Amino acid sequence: MLPITRIALAALFFAFLPHAHAAKEREVSIGLQAAVSSIDPHYHNLSPNNSMLLHIYEGLTKRDANQKVVPGLATSWKAIDDLTWEIKLRKNVKFHDGSPFTADDVVFTLKRVPNVPNSPSSFATFTRPIVDVKVVDPHTLIFKTATPHVLLPSDLASVYIISKLNGEKAETSDYNSGKAAIGTGPYKLVEYIPNQRIVLKANYGYWGGEEPWDKVTFKVLSNSAARVAALLSGDVQMIESVPTADIAKLSKDPKLSLTDKVSNRVIYVHLNQSTEKAPPFVTAKDGKPLEKNPFRDARVRKALSMAINRDAIADRVMEKKGVPAAQLLPDIFYGTSRKLKVAKFDPEGAKKLLAEAGYPNGFALTIHGPNNRYINDDKIAQAIAQYYTRIGIDTKVETMLATAYFPRATKLEFGYMVLGWGTESGEQGSALRSLLATHDPAKGMGMNNRGRYSNPELDKALNDALVTMDDKKREGLIQHAAEVAMNDTGLIPIHYEVSTWASAKGFRYIPRTDQYTLASELKPIK
Missing domain, CATH: 3.90.76.10 (Dipeptide-binding Protein; Domain 1)
Structure with a gap:
């Protein structure tokens, strides 16, 4: 009887050990595009x-x-x-x-x-x-x-x-x-190795109920090809930001499942207007300093917007996984204006505006941006540079890892900055408050206004909106603020990202407009 008793005791022990019998089945690895900075x-x-x-x-x-x-x-x-x-x-x-x-x-x-x-x-x-x-x-x-x-x-x-x-x-x-x-939260931190991986384990007893996974490993795979290879090899069971060039091929693979959704993220350009003198990396064509900051002239800002072919970027660079942008959110969201239309691609008109502003022969600038944060971010910067060269602006491109780029952009070390913004609130007033309101840390306004754009009319409409409790009146004020900012080219919107996730057979991901990749939303298909 003794051997049987030992077996019974062992079985009883493992039965009360939380999830021990299923731990291996309940582990999952996910490939991320961008690193977590903290x-x-x-x-x-x-x-x-x-x-x-x-x-x-x-x-x-x-x-x-x-x-x-x-x-x-x-x-x-x-x-x-x-x-x-x-x-x-x-x-x-x-x-x-x-x-x-x-x-x-x-x-x-x-x-x-x-x-x-x-x-x-x-x-x-x-x-x-x-x-x-x-x-x-x-x-x-x-x-x-x-x-x-x-x-x-x-x-x-x-x-x-x-x-x-x-x-x-x-x-x-x-x-x-x-x-x-x-x-x-539903998971506890086990390990954080910057630019490599984050390991989490389930928080048993979480008030929100049991999570689908006991252990989750997030692997930072900034290189698109490496991310796809990790999925195909089984090293990870899901990846975010599926490379646009691979979507058609992967969607035909019976071992994979793809989901996508138009996101709340706009890819845009901030033009450094913080000083009267030209900002960093903006010069005359011979490299000499300009007498004044060209970005403070609304005609120059508008010319730089008109020179960009958004349809071509959405169709070719984004391979139809981008939607040309006229404002900070797609018009399905609260506070967006139907009056705002995507800027027409007009290189000749852009040249005329530059000449009117005193730059008939253009000037020189460097486009700065990240190369591992947004979908095709490096390619987007290169495409914009080609459009600017056509209107007489000598353009260089310098991209870098997001961890290096964002701190420098925040310190206004660049003149022309390619950026992205996802409006988590799902309403345009929040985006305007962060990106285009006059920079005022004491009031929490313009906290991410790296262009230092300032417009009293926008500020008034936005401030009025933020204290208006009536939904309809508030939306009208937000729409007006957006129209003021966009018509003045406070920044240059390019496109909205369409987010795509790919998972292995046996898994299903619930896509989100905020582009978040959450282990809780990755479900095993039983």
């Missing part, structure tokens, strides 16, 4: 970071696959009056270390967000409107805003809550090491 959830407002960190941390609200705001760590929120919000927190939620989540953690988080040292792109734009927080009880908060702020519930989805217990003396390096990376 595990600190308040250091760098960058989509690859936000997507990854949503596994570890959570906001008071969150967004579904179509960017609708739904409950997160808050179960409800309501405006008591135009300046006062009551937030009810979810009970019985624990951080990864077992400590309870309470209102004190929210207060601590809100204080930290605007004070993270050396942040390349701050999250302060989401917290600035909140001027006072009162703790009513461990699961109830009262927020006060300086002015009516209808976007508050949406903004709160972008502020990931951290543990006061683990974060009081923590620096960004402590989050990157994993020491302070303690959230309430």
Whole structure:
């Protein structure tokens, strides 16, 4: 009987060991296009970071696959009056270390967000409107805003809550090491090796229910060919940002499944207007300094926009996986204007405008951009350069890894910057506030306005919109602000990305307009 007893005991032991019998079956590897620059959830407002960190941390609200705001760590929120919000927190939620989540953690988080040292792109734009927080009880908060702020519930989805217990003396390096990376999310951090991989394990007992995976390994595969090869070899079970050149071929492979969706991401150009003198890398054709900043002239900005053939970029460079852009979001989103049309490709008209502005023979510039962040980003920069050469502008292209590019762009070290922006709120007022409002860190406005464009008419319309609680009136104000900015070429929109994911047979991914790649949305097909 003794051997049988031992077998029974062993069986009983493994039965109570969580998921031990299925651990190997519940492991998955995912190939990412872009690196994650930090595990600190308040250091760098960058989509690859936000997507990854949503596994570890959570906001008071969150967004579904179509960017609708739904409950997160808050179960409800309501405006008591135009300046006062009551937030009810979810009970019985624990951080990864077992400590309870309470209102004190929210207060601590809100204080930290605007004070993270050396942040390349701050999250302060989401917290600035909140001027006072009162703790009513461990699961109830009262927020006060300086002015009516209808976007508050949406903004709160972008502020990931951290543990006061683990974060009081923590620096960004402590989050990157994993020491302070303690959230309430569905996964715990196991390993973070910058530019290589991030390993997560399931947070058993997660309030949102059981996750589909016990262990997830995200591999940074910036090279498109390497990403596809990893999928075909079985090294990863899913990849994001399927190279446009490979979509047709991969879609015919019976061992693969592809899903796509028009995203909220606009690829655009910021023109550095921060100084009266010409910005860096913008000179006369002989290399001598220009007397003034050409980008401060609306005619020059418009000429640079008219010179770009967006249809050709969408059709050829993006291989039909891009939609020519007229504003900051596709017109299915809130706050977009049907009056705004894609700029007509008109190189001759662009030449005339340059001549009117005092540059009949053009000038010289260098296009800067990343080469591993957006779909075909290097090719897009090269295509724009060819269009500019045709209108008499001597154009060079310099692209670099996103981790090097964004900090330098934030410091305004470039003149002409190819960038991308995904509007997480799903409404254009938020994008305008970040990218085109006059740069004012104290008010949380223009936090990502790397062009330093400034237009009082836009600011007024946008500020009025942000304090207007009536949806219809607010949308009209946002539309007007967008029309002012786009008609003045505050920046140059190029196209909206169409996101494509590819997964191995036996897996299904739910595509998202925010382009996030979430392990929770990758489901095994039974």
